[in-house]
Amino acid sequence: MKVQENYQTIRSNIQKICERIGRNPDEIKVIAVTKYVSIDRAKAAIDAGVIHLGENRDEGLNDKYAELGDDAVWHFIGSLQTRKVKNIIDKIEYIHSLDRFSLAKEIDKRAEKLVKCFVQVNVSGEASKHGISPDEVIEFIKELETLSSIQIVGLMTMAPFTDDVDTIRTCFRQLKKLQKDVQALNLENAPCLELSMGMSNDYEIAVEEGATFIRIGTSLVGKETGGV
Ligand SMILES: *Cc1c(COP(=O)(O)O)cnc(C)c1O
Numbered sequence: 001m002k003v004q005e006n007y008q009t010i011r012s013n014i015q016k017i018c019e020r021i022g023r024n025p026d027e028i029k030v031i032a033v034t035k036y037v038s039i040d041r042a043k044a045a046i047d048a049g050v051i052h053l054g055e056n057r058d059e060g061l062n063d064k065y066a067e068l069g070d071d072a073v074w075h076f077i078g079s080l081q082t083r084k085v086k087n088i089i090d091k092i093e094y095i096h097s098l099d100r101f102s103l104a105k106e107i108d109k110r111a112e113k114l115v116k117c118f119v120q121v122n123v124s125g126e127a128s129k130h131g132i133s134p135d136e137v138i139e140f141i142k143e144l145e146t147l148s149s150i151q152i153v154g155l156m157t158m159a160p161f162t163d164d165v166d167t168i169r170t171c172f173r174q175l176k177k178l179q180k181d182v183q184a185l186n187l188e189n190a191p192c193l194e195l196s197m198g199m200s201n202d203y204e205i206a207v208e209e210g211a212t213f214i215r216i217g218t219s220l221v222g223k224e225t226g227g228v
Contacts, residue, residue, distance in 0.1 A: 001222040003041065004048040010203070010220060017207045028207055031075050033199075033217035035060055039067050041221045046071050054096070054215055058087040065091045077215055079130045082106045089115070096120060096156045096196050096215075099132050104144055111149035118156035118196050121178065123171045126160055134178055141182055141190050152187075154194030154212070155179050159202050168202050172209035179210075 010030060018025040031052040032045040042053060042064050053068070055061040056078025065074060075094040082103050089110045098104055098117040107115055119141060122131035132140055137155070144150050157175045159168040175197055182192040198206025200219035207214065217223070 001041070001044075003044040003221055006220050006222075007045070007048040007050060010216060013204060014207055017204060021208060023207070027212055029213050030220070031077070031196075031213055031215045032220050033077065033215050034064060034221055035078075036217055036223040037221045038224055039064055041224065043068060043071075045221050050220075052213070058084045061088055061091060075213075075215075086110050094118070094153070096213075097130065098150075098152075099130055101140070101143055104147055104150055108147035108149045113149070114151050115149055116151050116153040118154050118194065119152060120156045121175060123157045123174045123178075124160040124167075129158055129160075131157065134174060137178055138181060138185065141185070141187065141192075145187060145189050147189075150189065152182070152190035152192055154192050154196060155182070156196035158199070159197070159206075165205060168205050169209060172197050172206050172211070176210045 014028050015025050029052055030050060031054040032050045033054045034042040035056045046068060051073055052075055053072040054075040054077040074092045075096060076088055076092045077096045080097050080103060085106045094116045096118040097120045099120045119137060120131035121134055121137055122129045123134055141152055155175050155178060157171060159171045175195060179192055179195055182190055194212045195210050196213040198211045198214035200216050203214040203216060
């Protein structure tokens, strides 16, 4: 597994898309999702120049943070149980999976500084996907105004698991549209400038549709046995 080569390939793909559609490639941050791999592999990503690391379990985050803590910006990307908030809150800079008020309240209670949160939206409506439904997003974000440690930096989604490019593209476009609706509210707690969308299989479409954070596991750091 050549993590550095993979990273260069991904960055060069981003660069080409950006040239074609007129975006600034610096707007697009790559999160190395290290949930399937060892600490060594996560370190290889950092050595290759990756700044952002993402984990979806508190154990995985804590293990890697113990070794690499200061060398990366940490993202929590998985569904988050309320009782686990206290295990991660002092390590992460971003949470990508805010999807209910009870979770927001716990984050706010435990936070020692502003926590940058993405509201996870279930755009595709698949029952297997986490996230709140698109028509509840505005109301939810307004409710969060009372929680002073929560900043809604953006929206996050996972596209349906399919090869159909149009279906994936439609999903990302809907998230972009929703982002504009949130921005139009002009809420102090919700600048909503970021879009967290795109994984190994669909990040190129996500970049075309406005992603600012892409979350890449398999095609960047791979999968190992022994990983979570
Ligand atoms: C695992 C995971 C990813 C990365 O998936 P790959 O297909 O391996 O790139 C991205 N986002 C979330 C929320 C994940 O759980």
